[in-house]
Amino acid sequence: MRINLVSVFVDDQRKALTFYTDVLGFVKKHDVPLGDAAWLTVVSPERPDGPELLLEPSGHPAVKPYRDALVEDGIPLVQFEVDDVAAEHERLTAQGVEFTHPPTDIGLNLMAVFDDTCGNLVQIISAKS
Template structure:
């Protein structure tokens, strides 16, 4: 069996990204290990501290900026996060100063919204309308 251990988003400022992902979105810092000029900086969901880690990957590789600019221009999210109550999450984040590019909409079996992470990415939030029991 294979599981996702770490996935990443490119960020233009690791400190600002950490502030946003922890302070605004509610993740918790898992790893913060110096690696040259940057850090191996990961966050996790507080209710799954041993679950999949999100690496806040420095965007200093020359290919990243054009890639990020192109997907943002086309409105493509770099990552998608599940929430239990999108309306409540949207209200809480909006009140906290998070800028949404797309307010919550119905999209088939899900409700979704898209926010700007302030570090070069669009992030999609998804609520499954009729979740199946595990």
Template structure:
């Protein structure tokens, strides 16, 4: 079995990213290890402290800026995070100053919204809609 251990988002400022992902989104710091001018900086969900880590990866590679600019211009989120109550999360984050590029909207089996992480990325928040066992289909 293969599991995702660490995944990353490129950020243009690791300190600002840490403040946003911990202070605004509510993740908790897992690793902060100096690596020259940058850090191995990971956060995790407080509900799953031993779960998948999100690496706040420095965006100093020359290919990153054009890539980020292109996907942001096209409205493509760099990552997707699940929430239990999108309406509540949207209200709480909006009140704390988080900027959304897409307000909550239905999209198939989820409700979703998209926010700006202030570090070069769009991030999607999703709430899974309840699916009754009788609605499930084998694929």
């Protein structure tokens, strides 16, 4: 069993695509029109054949209360591994990304949390060297 696809509900697929590619550095893999939406996925440029992140429309009625509750409690919807949390924090902050939790030592790892501008909190994490 392997992880092949993970969904992140987004308010606006085009805005999310711009944020996840231009700001975070992912690469678009699929963009297949499906009526008013699309099957829109991104991947890590380091693993183009690895797991895909589906930028899924947040139209289902259960999504808003679920995401609102997570954001209110400061709980990230998704986590991404980076080589250096402090460097990534600096790079993203310079691009206007708003962090809700600064780089923090949590034992074996460093982590930080930011707003993806699409309705979610995202955690980045790296192993301490």
